[in-house]
Amino acid sequence: MDGPSGSGKSSVSRGVARALGLRYLDTGAMYRAMTWWMLRQGVDLADPDAIAARCAEPAVVPGTDPDGPTIRVDDVDVAGPIRESEVTGAVSVVAAVPEVRTRLVALQREIIGEGDIVVEGRDIGTVVWPDAAVKVYLTASAEARARRRSAELTGSTVEAQQAAMARRDTLDSTRKTDPLSMAAGAVELDTTPLTLEEVIGEVLRLVKERT
Structure with missing residues (x-):
């Protein structure tokens, strides 16, 4: 399950995994966890070489329970801190x-x-697991994505989120290594007019057709 921020990947992936009794992996949380560690260590995020030199140090361990996914760094629960604005604003740079990508992709693989897992991210179908039985690329209008994300964050506005997402979309889609793109053979699903339940239903239908 690939797609830009705010397209609904997490909620849909967890719902599909829960419905099918499968494991779930949020690869974005792994990049956020790495970013959190870099910030705590005082690494200069404007220096890619400094990030590269230390990215092998932290132990990043994601949980795979869709009902309660966890993410730990050096045995510290960081599920909450990685969603804070400091990490959100820096994760695309670290990713x-x-x-960083080489190390985390190896862990993801x-x-x-x-087997038996639903995985979400930005390069799952293109890089991490191109042989996936079902590939879905979720998208939504910029306004819908910003509205959803601002509803999740206290004190955030749709306008602010739309600007932040536009910046992150540019960074994610233009980076030299593993840029965000739709994988060959993926089904693009625009979630703008659909409820969460409807999107999950569409993905379950695709899984039934293809497996």
């Missing part, structure tokens, strides 16, 4: 560093290799 663009090739060494280890987890996926056990």
Whole structure:
């Protein structure tokens, strides 16, 4: 399950995993966890070489229960802190560093290799697991995405979120390593006019058709 921020990947992926009795992996949380660690360590995020030099240090361990996904760094629960604005504003920069992607993609492939899992991110169908049985690319209008994200964050406005998402979309889609794009064979699903339940239903239909 790939797509830009605010397209509904997390809610849809968890709902599909829950309905099918599968595991769930939020790869974005892994990049956020790495970013959180870099910030706590005082690494200069304007220096890709500094990020690359230290990205092998933290132990990033994601949980795979769709009813209660977890993410730990060096045995510290960071599920809350990684969603704060400081991390959100910096994660695209850290995620663009090739060494970071190489390390986390390897971890993701280890987890996926056990099978029976729904995975969400920005490069799952293109890079992490191009042989996935079902590939879905979720999208939505810029306004819908911003509205959803602002509803999740206290004190945030739709306008502010739309500006932030536009910046992140540009960074994610233009980075040299593993840019956000729709994978070959993926089904694009515009979630703008649909409820969460309707989107989950569409994905479940695709899974039934293709497997």
